[in-house]
Amino acid sequence: MRTTATDLVGIDVPIFAFSHCRDVVAAVTNAGGLGVLGAVAHTPEQLDIDLAWIEQEVKGRPYGVDLLVPEKFAGSESGGLDREALGDLLPAGHREWLDGLLDRYGIPPLPADTPTGGRSSGVGGMRVDPKSMAPLLDVLFAHETRLVASALGPPPPHFIERAHGAGIPVAALAGSVEHAVRHQAAGADLVVAQGTEAGGHTGQIATMVLVPEVVDAVGPLPVLAAGGIGRGRQLAAGMALGADGVWCGSVWLTTEEAETNPAVKEKFLRAGLGDTVRSRSMTGKPARMLRSPWTEEWESADGPGTLPMPLQPMLVGEAQARINRVAGTPGTPANDLATYFVGQIVGSASMSSVRPTRRVVHEMVEEFVEAVERLTRFVES
Amino acid sequence: MRTTATDLVGIDVPIFAFSHCRDVVAAVTNAGGLGVLGAVAHTPEQLDIDLAWIEQEVKGRPYGVDLLVPEKFAGSESGGLDREALGDLLPAGHREWLDGLLDRYGIPPLPADTPTGGRSSGVGGMRVDPKSMAPLLDVLFAHETRLVASALGPPPPHFIERAHGAGIPVAALAGSVEHAVRHQAAGADLVVAQGTEAGGHTGQIATMVLVPEVVDAVGPLPVLAAGGIGRGRQLAAGMALGADGVWCGSVWLTTEEAETNPAVKEKFLRAGLGDTVRSRSMTGKPARMLRSPWTEEWESADGPGTLPMPLQPMLVGEAQARINRVAGTPGTPANDLATYFVGQIVGSASMSSVRPTRRVVHEMVEEFVEAVERLTRFVES
Numbered sequence: 001m002r003t004t005a006t007d008l009v010g011i012d013v014p015i016f017a018f019s020h021c022r023d024v025v026a027a028v029t030n031a032g033g034l035g036v037l038g039a040v041a042h043t044p045e046q047l048d049i050d051l052a053w054i055e056q057e058v059k060g061r062p063y064g065v066d067l068l069v070p071e072k073f074a075g076s077e078s079g080g081l082d083r084e085a086l087g088d089l090l091p092a093g094h095r096e097w098l099d100g101l102l103d104r105y106g107i108p109p110l111p112a113d114t115p116t117g118g119r120s121s122g123v124g125g126m127r128v129d130p131k132s133m134a135p136l137l138d139v140l141f142a143h144e145t146r147l148v149a150s151a152l153g154p155p156p157p158h159f160i161e162r163a164h165g166a167g168i169p170v171a172a173l174a175g176s177v178e179h180a181v182r183h184q185a186a187g188a189d190l191v192v193a194q195g196t197e198a199g200g201h202t203g204q205i206a207t208m209v210l211v212p213e214v215v216d217a218v219g220p221l222p223v224l225a226a227g228g229i230g231r232g233r234q235l236a237a238g239m240a241l242g243a244d245g246v247w248c249g250s251v252w253l254t255t256e257e258a259e260t261n262p263a264v265k266e267k268f269l270r271a272g273l274g275d276t277v278r279s280r281s282m283t284g285k286p287a288r289m290l291r292s293p294w295t296e297e298w299e300s301a302d303g304p305g306t307l308p309m310p311l312q313p314m315l316v317g318e319a320q321a322r323i324n325r326v327a328g329t330p331g332t333p334a335n336d337l338a339t340y341f342v343g344q345i346v347g348s349a350s351m352s353s354v355r356p357t358r359r360v361v362h363e364m365v366e367e368f369v370e371a372v373e374r375l376t377r378f379v380e381s
Numbered sequence: 382m383r384t385t386a387t388d389l390v391g392i393d394v395p396i397f398a399f400s401h402c403r404d405v406v407a408a409v410t411n412a413g414g415l416g417v418l419g420a421v422a423h424t425p426e427q428l429d430i431d432l433a434w435i436e437q438e439v440k441g442r443p444y445g446v447d448l449l450v451p452e453k454f455a456g457s458e459s460g461g462l463d464r465e466a467l468g469d470l471l472p473a474g475h476r477e478w479l480d481g482l483l484d485r486y487g488i489p490p491l492p493a494d495t496p497t498g499g500r501s502s503g504v505g506g507m508r509v510d511p512k513s514m515a516p517l518l519d520v521l522f523a524h525e526t527r528l529v530a531s532a533l534g535p536p537p538p539h540f541i542e543r544a545h546g547a548g549i550p551v552a553a554l555a556g557s558v559e560h561a562v563r564h565q566a567a568g569a570d571l572v573v574a575q576g577t578e579a580g581g582h583t584g585q586i587a588t589m590v591l592v593p594e595v596v597d598a599v600g601p602l603p604v605l606a607a608g609g610i611g612r613g614r615q616l617a618a619g620m621a622l623g624a625d626g627v628w629c630g631s632v633w634l635t636t637e638e639a640e641t642n643p644a645v646k647e648k649f650l651r652a653g654l655g656d657t658v659r660s661r662s663m664t665g666k667p668a669r670m671l672r673s674p675w676t677e678e679w680e681s682a683d684g685p686g687t688l689p690m691p692l693q694p695m696l697v698g699e700a701q702a703r704i705n706r707v708a709g710t711p712g713t714p715a716n717d718l719a720t721y722f723v724g725q726i727v728g729s730a731s732m733s734s735v736r737p738t739r740r741v742v743h744e745m746v747e748e749f750v751e752a753v754e755r756l757t758r759f760v761e762s
Binding site: 001002003014176177195196197204205206207208209210212213216227228229231233234236237238239240241242273274343344345348349368369371372373374375376378379381 | 382383384395557558576577578585586587588589590591593594597608609610612614615617618619620621622623654655724725726729730749750752753754755756757759760762
């Protein structure tokens with residue numbers, strides 16, 4: 001299954017897999033797709049460890065790394081503030097409201113010996129400004145990364161220049177035609193047209209509508225379809241729309257390899273189709289996640305309103321860690337609060353059972369072939 | 382292009398076209414698809430005239446009729462109230478707010494000699510209760526209608542029994558898997574799985590996610606994909622998802638034949654991609670339409686909130702007629718207010734130029750074939 005997108009990075013099947021979990025990344029790459037490690041909350045040390053581990057697993061096969069490179073964030077006018085200066089910007093009223101929320105749901109504080117940083121830091125460890133991102137870029141360019149992706153905003157010149165200098169193509173996610181055109185102008189080599197049904201940061205236009213328009217606007221640049229894609233029929237649909245492959249995130253969250261918090265994984269497996277909401281409660285920008293009392297409390301009339309990125313993730317990072325630590329206890333209010341980024345395919349067949357990542361990829365390809373054969377019969381009938 | 386859906390109604394291409402405009406209905410049927418006349422706001426007399434006209438145009442080729450058959454509406458517990466009794470339920474505060482809105486935007490009253498009823502009655506003429514729908518059913522079953530559709534809620538027994546008694550299959554629109562399963566249980570012969578990106582009454586799950594789940598839930602019942610579909614790549618995508626055809630509404634609104642209010646048609650042609658909002662402001666149930674000061678005023682904190690169906694359309698029917706009458710005047714506030722039901726494809730290539738309906742159908746089929754050939758090459762490469 002060769003397309004301009006598979007040729008760009010040297011893979012066999014046009015499936016690009018975004019995951020925070022290195023095991024998923026390696027498994028997708030070993031199954032013929034491209035695993036892309038979401039590294040925005042990694043420390044440089046942990047990123048180095050994870051990329052070395054992935055390289056050992058994939059034995060020369062290609063993988064990618066995804067960072068969030070937003071254009072606008074709190075402190076962006078000055079090129080980014082340090083975390084202490086940012087911390088001073090957190091309003092006391094927000095902290096109080098959040099403390100009250102955790103109290104009401106009986107969430108205990110973290111034990112004093114809880115390690116910080118590393119892969120477990122979650123949204124609280126997000127690095128989005130050039131200053132704190134630079135060490136991550138140093139690490140990834142010292143490795144054999146074959147694609148870097150920018151999941152928010154057009155990739156800035158410093159990012160594109162370093163990648164192209166190292167011969168690495170740059171992908172950029174777009175939720176609108178305007179974003180896609182700006183990404184192309186900025187020098188992106190691959191555009192991910194992501195519909196509103198996607199998990200995580202997302203716009204409002206559906207994949208079905210967005211992809212053909214992006215393809216026509218930025219062609220001949222290769223385009224991946226994202227949002228709502230977790231099985232072969234959806235892979236076929238995305239490519240029927242004109243894309244050269246797909247970018248999937250949610251479907252890996254219920255795989256065997258996924259490091260998804262077990263309580264949240266259980267919620268995903270039991271969720272109804274589309275039990276999600278676009279909410280600013282986790283990062284300060286609209287991101288689709290499982291609807292839970294967490295999202296509802298933030299949306300309620302009593303809520304304090306959300307803060308801009310990266311203040312919101314700084315504000316809620318520890319709260320999220322506290323919730324996730326105790327969320328496994330069934331029937332407790334802590335379990336109610338727990339949520340995570342996921343797209344509208346939560347509750348669909350592709351996320352209702354636990355499968356090995358490799359099998360997800362293989363079944364997608366098999367069903368893709370069946371779907372195309374079915375379409376071919378219609379043309380001939 | 383034979384599918385179980387085309388076989389059900391005896392057509393050549395799996396394109397089902399919903400339109401309030403009889404010219405579009407006849408043109409789609411004559412191009413090989415199935416035109417379906419949206420008749421919820423027709424008087425029985427006008428429906429009789431329009432169906433006779435369509436039959437003269439299509440010379441024995443099949444066409445359908447669509448009605449709104451909601452399960453719940455104001456008065457539904459008593460089987461429907463007459464329009465006078467319903468009128469008494471309209472709160473004075475709502476009337477006052479709406480009068481104030483029309484005053485602020487300088488909308489003059491209708492001239493005293495304005496005809497009421499007929500095809501021009503718009504949302505104000507909606508008939509949704511069994512009592513006022515019965516005469517419409519009498520008319521359509523006296524004609525050669527080949528499909529009846531219920532665009533809201535599971536088709537009620539009285540509706541299914543009359544249709545099946547006359548040998549006419551029933552289609553029902555579903556925005557969720559649960560709705561689709563209920564439609565199947567109620568006896569529907571065809572399910573339209575409609576994603577959130579669709580115009581008019583719509584749910585929240587995107588077409589990409591909804592269609593495969595509905596196909597798997599109600600199979601072997603044929604399923605049409607709806608929402609976000611206006612060109613051949615989208616037809617191919619819908620069918621790649623497992624559908625047996627597509628149901629399109631928005632794309633016809635900018636055709637040569639469409640009777641769309643010229644001011645609104647002009648707005649559609651100039652709109653940005655996805656310039657829409659799901660709003661209860663027109664019918665009392667969430668329906669996607671072009672975003673305008675009309676939808677914004679209803680959503681504003683000063684708005685009175687919307688009323689349940691059919692009170693909301695009764696409330697706003699005359700206001701809509703007043704707005705539409707003067708909306709053609711460029712630069713006036715009346716022109717600002719004007720809006721109409723349309724899906725997220727507004728602003729896309731398929732709605733940015735005025736084409737004959739026949740050409741829209743032919744280009745969809747041509748692009749479908751190209752998209753399938755492209756997919757086939759991927760499988761073979």
